[in-house]
Amino acid sequence: MKKNILVLGLLCLAIQVGAQTKDDVKTVFQTSHPWKPSIDNRADAAIVYGIGGNPSDNSKRVSFEERVKSWQDRGYKTHFMTGIAWGEYQDYFTGKWDGKWHLDEGQVTQNGDTIWHGHLIPYIVPTENFIKYMKEAQIKRVIDAGIDAIYLEEPEFWARAGYSDAFKREWKKYYGFDWRPQHESPENTYLANKLKYQLYYNALNEVFTYAKEYGKSKGMNVRCYVPTHSLVNYSQWQIISPEASLASLPCVDGYIAQVWTGTSREPNYFNGKVKERVFETAFLEYGSMESMTAPTGRKMFFLTDPIEDLPRDWVDYKKNYEATFTAQLLYPKIADYEVMPWPERIYEGLYRKSANSEERATIPRHYSTQMQVMINALNSMPLSDNKVTGSTGISVLMANSLMFQRYPTHAGYEDPQLSNFYGQALPFLKRGVPVKTVHIENLSYAETLKDTKVLLMSYSNMKPQTAEAHKLLAEWVKKGGIIVYSGQDNDPFQSVQEWWNQGDMKYNVASDHLFEIMNIGINPKEGEYAYGKGIVYVLRNDPKEFAMETGQDTKLVDVVKRMYEQKAKAGILEFKNSFYLARGQYDLVAVLDENSNTNPYTVKGILIDLFDPQLPVLKEKVVLPGEQAFLYNVGRVKDKSKPQVLASASRVYDEKISKSTYSFIAKSPVNTTNSMRVLLPAKPSKYVITAPDGSELKDAQWLWDEYSKTAFLTFENNPDGVKVSLTW
Template identity: 55%
Template sequence: MRFQPGSSFLKILSKLIPVLGLASFYGIVQAQTIKHDTLSKTSVQIAEPWKPDFDVRSDIVMVYGVDSTFENRVASWRKHGYNVQFMTGSAWGEYQDYFNGKFDGKTHLNEGQTDIDGNIIWHGKDVPYVVPTPSYINYLKQACKRAIDAGVSAVYLEEPEFWTQGGYSPAFKSAWQAYYKSPWIAQDKSPEATYLSSKLKYQIFYTALNEIFKYVKEYSAQKGLHIPCFVPTHSLLNYAAWGIVSPEASLASLKYMDGYIAQVWTGTSRVPVYFNGLMKERVFENAFLEYGTIWSMTAPTHRSVYFLTDPIEDGVRTWEDYKKNYEATFTAELLYPTVNKFEVMPWPNRIYLGKFKPNEQSAPEPINPQFATQMQIMVNSLQHMPVTSNLVSGSHGISVLIGNSIMFQRFPKHQGYDDPQLSNFYGMVMPLVKRGVPVQVTHMENLGFTETLKGTKVLIMSYANLKPNNAAVHLQLAKWVKNGGMLIYCGKDDDPFQQVSEWWNNGGMHFKTPSQHLFKQLGINPINGREEYTFGKGKVFVLRENPKQIVMQANGDEHFLKLVENAYNTGKGIPLAYKNSFVLNRGPYIVAAAMDESHNNDPLLLKGHFIDLFNTELPVVTSKTIPAGTQALLYNLDKISNKQPSVLAGASRVSDESITIDTYSFVTKSPDNTKNVLRIRLPRKPKEIKATNINQQNVAVENNWDAGSQTLLLKYENQSSGVKVKLTY
């Protein structure tokens, strides 16, 4: 991300022996220890050595950057029980020794990405964004070697980013000559030069990561190790919106790449988008789509993925703003039921020790204690968040096609072409998401995988904002339609990038636009005024309207929605259902969001017996009203089938659990100077509550017994070194 500077899911492994009932069982087994699942589900990234003030007790810590303190920083986290891994930037970093000549005797500032005016594009002081040359690639290999020698268990090369306004440096000109075998052309000269420049930027980082990861695998194998390699990356949507080119989906097919971290957070998701003629922030909806673009890169390729969200962000906002949008992005990431690995926060030192305004009228202050507690409740729920076969509520089977080339048409503008706020993408998705349809994203780079279109009944696409990377895309789409798929094509094909020199108009191809080649494979010749065509068992719907027009004007989506409804009803035989909410049940957790700007703004009402996990009091409620524009995370008490004592929710990591006939004990750990709150299920009201620290000193505890739910609420000061709690009942 832009700023640089315990135990796992608990389960009872032994089974209760049904001998003469529970009391007899406790008479036979005097103590039962709760063992730990060793799955690494949660992580943080940090450049600082361990400190109790931000000891968040995730499974993994990704120690950031290699410098003179690296080995000591690794040792400090490993000493406190963390699985230590390594992260560093692939396009930037504190690599001053490389740029000033200390690495190989040569200065390398001429490798910085450069804009049209000859200015280096800086990430920070003396930290340029880099064109990855062979010497730079070798530098990163040596950084990875040092990390492997220090005993890290994985390598993360984050953010392979090339700015669209870059492409004027000597290093990039040399790369152009080597790749295209022709003299460099300034990207501002024509649409084709822009397109070719972006393709090269994409290819440069694709090649660099492949080479570095290959080295990591081979070097670690020599040491008898298997070191996984990951790419932490923003979503394709965010990179396109911010004017950045990156390999994105293509990396999923690399032999030496094991997975991604989806770097989605309030800073990326708050990018304003158009809907119903109004441009504004729509953080929840945008986050839902951002996570979807990265989930769809991994699902058909079976690569691993961690979802990240950040309780704050790089931009200076208020604690009030951070809280609202953290809840939005956190909810969005949990709506993907097959993902249960999370980077729970980046830069915890910035969160716990930084100062920000509580609201616009206030002076900067440290983190609000209530927000810290709420954040820790949310983070610790991720340790227990299960994968589920349940689906998000709503009509499933609608996807939107996307591709890496959505990044290729962003800068500069040509012949009046513009795609404000990626509206040619959001025009195809926002009208549906806002109506409670869980639209998914399909990457054209993954169409060759058999699972890519599995479950998709209606596929919506446009070439107004991107172009197909090869002819195989159209062959794959035609096969899918022929077998019964419903394809909706939106676009006038009138942007200047339609005529760039590409596969559809050279090498024996003579198509004016890529869609002409697609339509030929589909056996159709779209006629003005006609929208519906049959191909095999499927259908093709052609809407000669650029998708941006659907959202950039009020009520511009009416005809589009009728077309989607027609395709969906034909494809599935059931009507497309609209609502203003999403709900997903994940084990005992209920993830829910209610949206505004929908066909209605009604609140979402859930009834049952819940613990409200966004409330620092962890109240037990029998109903939850979720106003439009807000979200909720609930623990469903009605889903508890195991009556054993257990911590159901809390602002600390729980370990060392033990149960006897009349006691339940455990240890909690969380950052110093934060407040813990726990909701604990017990068979009956406790007779004695005792809490002690590592020095056997008593810890003051507040408690409250809720007879209706048979749960105990405890409150006390967290300690990183641990607080042991023993409950006697």
């Protein structure tokens, strides 16, 4: 498998010119609809979805080219997105494209059921013929329409699938022997999932390579991106996807980290309790995406969604949006964002007003105002060298093979809710340690372990794909690194036919190879072992024990604290109940619950509360356990004599400053209310707020705040622009 990936990567590198081109697109959103005033959210680029639209709506009534033009006419850059595992491809499945029926190429479960995404839209086994269709019927038409940025989203193969004739043919082609049912043995499961992984790796390579070659033939530099869930989420949801291998693929220019309430509310175990922990899960999801790509320099968009796929209520959506939004901003080295998917369902969808109400309504005005303040802040969100408060240097090792062992269960070995991962991460995250994740596939990059003092790892839920990874880990330990390894090494996947038990390798379990090359010996007992300047500490507990049993994580925490402080000499491992980050003019705060410390976190200064649609000016903000805060710190404005919009539920254009006047145009969707805070050198003597036709807006309101030297303005938004003129 590794050889195949290397060959494909070199092929892609050979044909690519101008890879990973930087652009000026900072914020994007995806929509299947043509422009309309109710969804005109003013991000930099509109990602127009699907040549045939979105399977869940009627966007296909308007041609792709017409939809693209409608957004371009409104000043947007236009990109293109479609699914690589599903989409409006009925012309392929029903034979219209090549005269052959292809519904047999769907992903099929053990009981013979096809896994569907919509009517006549199966999840796809990406065969050679389907890849040809994607190139000729999808990508070529998009590039011919002038699109130079293409997103192929969600390369997903369900772990429970793998029984179709199409998959059996791909198995024989790849392995050279007949298909084996994955439910019959761990070996078969592992082989099946490696193939699923490889099939979508190959599909993305081939389609993106074609896109770049065809674009080049037309004088275009086509950029290619992969919107994908995190490795944390795909592993928990039992889906197979190429994930970390794509981070090194030369013909991939970047990614969208598809993290939102729907992924982050998946329950997990901590201290013996299973429940939703949206902020913590989102923090780990975004972290796994950042660490997947940080060593490779690819562009990364972080996504949040003000609602989610499943119908809930507006109160629930708002609370969890704040949690995921804060989590993404706590990564100060990422500053590109997909501000929302599907604005049509956000602005126009009908959802329950509250958990106790069956009355449905469109988005409340207070929430749409708050949301637009938040997404417009993203347009100017800076990169920052500041770090989240807390002890740094503790990382959890991840591997793509986390996805391989999730389904089906063998020999009764269970890993409920991915507890072997969360059992390493949550004991520290919930104690206020900003734990990181590290991808084993990236160990060859020097930057991968540069800031890690103590690396937590286990092979109870994943396996190393190459012996080279162990050599790199051993070299890191020899130079002074510390590994805390947790695991009984008794899961049934230890015995699959892999490199550690083939040829000259005669190891019963994967970790024994690592231990032996560090002179620890095979099957070491629990305890501390020195290698070079570094340490390996072996715990003979599966990490899930630290999560699923009440009070059992103290063993792991005590060992890591001692290793961190006494062996790594990294300082005191600080435990607390909060995270804080100063990022440009913004302050981010998250206070954790389920912590022995129940104190709130207080920020003081000249603060604007960006989670409050009224944008109140505060002298202090008190954040309680289980809550987050997003604040604009007026005290950190560099030039307070310069008139400027500090926060707004609209995007600001055409700013003009004279000696005593400041004017600008504010644009945002219709049927929403604008709130804004404007910094001025003195209290205005005159406010003039006019509609696009030049008439004065009678419902506009304004208020001066002397403490912050800001004017608060509110009026009804208009995508054609409301003109604001302030005189002092």
